[in-house]
Amino acid sequence: MKKLFCIFALLAVFAAGVNAQPAASQAEQYYSQGKFSAALNLYEDELKTAPNNPYVYYNIGNCYFKMGSMGLAVANYYRAFKLAPRDADIRHNLNLALENAGEHLVPRGMPEVLHKLFFLLSYSELKGVAMVCLGIFSLLLCVWLIQRRWAKAVWIGLLAFVISGAWLYLRRGQEMQSLAVVATPTAELRSGPGTNFPASANLTHGHLVILQDSRNNWNEVVVKSQGIQGWIKSESIEKI
Numbered sequence: 001m002k003k004l005f006c007i008f009a010l011l012a013v014f015a016a017g018v019n020a021q022p023a024a025s026q027a028e029q030y031y032s033q034g035k036f037s038a039a040l041n042l043y044e045d046e047l048k049t050a051p052n053n054p055y056v057y058y059n060i061g062n063c064y065f066k067m068g069s070m071g072l073a074v075a076n077y078y079r080a081f082k083l084a085p086r087d088a089d090i091r092h093n094l095n096l097a098l099e100n101a102g103e104h105l106v107p108r109g110m111p112e113v114l115h116k117l118f119f120l121l122s123y124s125e126l127k128g129v130a131m132v133c134l135g136i137f138s139l140l141l142c143v144w145l146i147q148r149r150w151a152k153a154v155w156i157g158l159l160a161f162v163i164s165g166a167w168l169y170l171r172r173g174q175e176m177q178s179l180a181v182v183a184t185p186t187a188e189l190r191s192g193p194g195t196n197f198p199a200s201a202n203l204t205h206g207h208l209v210i211l212q213d214s215r216n217n218w219n220e221v222v223v224k225s226q227g228i229q230g231w232i233k234s235e236s237i238e239k240i
Contacts, residue, residue, distance in 0.1 A: 027059070036066045054083035058090050065097060071183035071205035073097045075238040078181070082240075085119040101182075101206020103225050118167075123175050130168045133161040178211035180221070180237040187236035189228070193218035200230050209237060 027042035040063040047056050061076035077094035084090055095105040106115040121129065137157035144154045182203045189201040193215040201223070203209075209221035209232070218231045 031059075031063065031066075034066075036063045039063050040067070052083060054080040054087065054090065057083070058087075058093070061093060061097070065093070069183070069205070070097055070101055071181045071207075072238060074101065074103075074181045074206050074208070075183065075240050078179070078240045081119075083122055085122055097206060098208075101204060103206060103208055118171075123171055126164070126168050126171055130161070130164040133157070133164045137161045179224075179240045180209050180211055180219070181205075181240060182207045182209065182232075182236060183238040184236045187232050189221075189223070189230035189232055191230060193220070193231045197231065201226075201228060203232070211237075211239070 023042055023046060027039045030039035030042065040060060043056055043059045043063065050056055057076045057080035061073045061080060064073035064076060074097045077090065077097055080090045081094050098105050106112050140150055140154045140157045143150055182205050185205050187203045188199040189203055190197040190199050203223065208224040210224055211219055211221055213220035217234045219234050219237060220231050222229045
């Protein structure tokens with residue numbers, strides 16, 4: 001029975017791989033033929049089995065970009081960027097989609113090289129680096145306390161841990177932001193959670209907002225690029 005179970009398990013894995021490959025190839029074929037909606041459906045099916053694959057999000061973003069849904073393109077490019085920040089294509093397409101909406105990936109006044117350095121690692125990778133640095137520093141400190149050896153190595157280990165810890169702390173502030181994007185062609189920013197409140201601004205799709213509060217079907221947001229605050233319909237935004 002155990003052998004039969006192993007055989008069936010291997011066959012199931014093989015069948016899943018065989019089915020996944022034609023689906024991906026079919027999606028690429030649809031995309032190259034300009035059938036972006038059909039390709040999108042296949043990529044979204046693929047996302048169900050690979051929810052942390054940045055390149056699936058990237059492909060979904062490409063479909064939305066071609067279909068003119070700039071807000072949903074930005075949302076999916078941003079999801080891909082958070083998982084694979086070093087990928088040049090993901091970074092380029094995210095920046096292009098943001099610029100079409102009047103936004104910028106790199107904050108004004110910040111050198112691009114500094115922004116790339118800050119996002120050199122994904123958040124999960126950075127957490128791993130910080131934990132490794134803490135472990136090495138702890139080990140070196142134990143050696144020094146017991147044998148009074150490797151004092152310089154202890155200081156180097158402490159420095160590495162402090163740098164990685166500070167970097168992680170700054171990135172955590174970014175990760176903890178409830179980021180969303182305007183997904184509809186236009187959305188009104190109002191002074192309160194309802195259409196009876198006056199509109200203070202009109203936002204086009206692709207604008208990034210930071211979620212502050214929610215009430216009924218409205219979200220209080222801060223427009224990331226402009227710093228203005230107001231309320232927007234929940235249906236008008238896509239959470240990242």
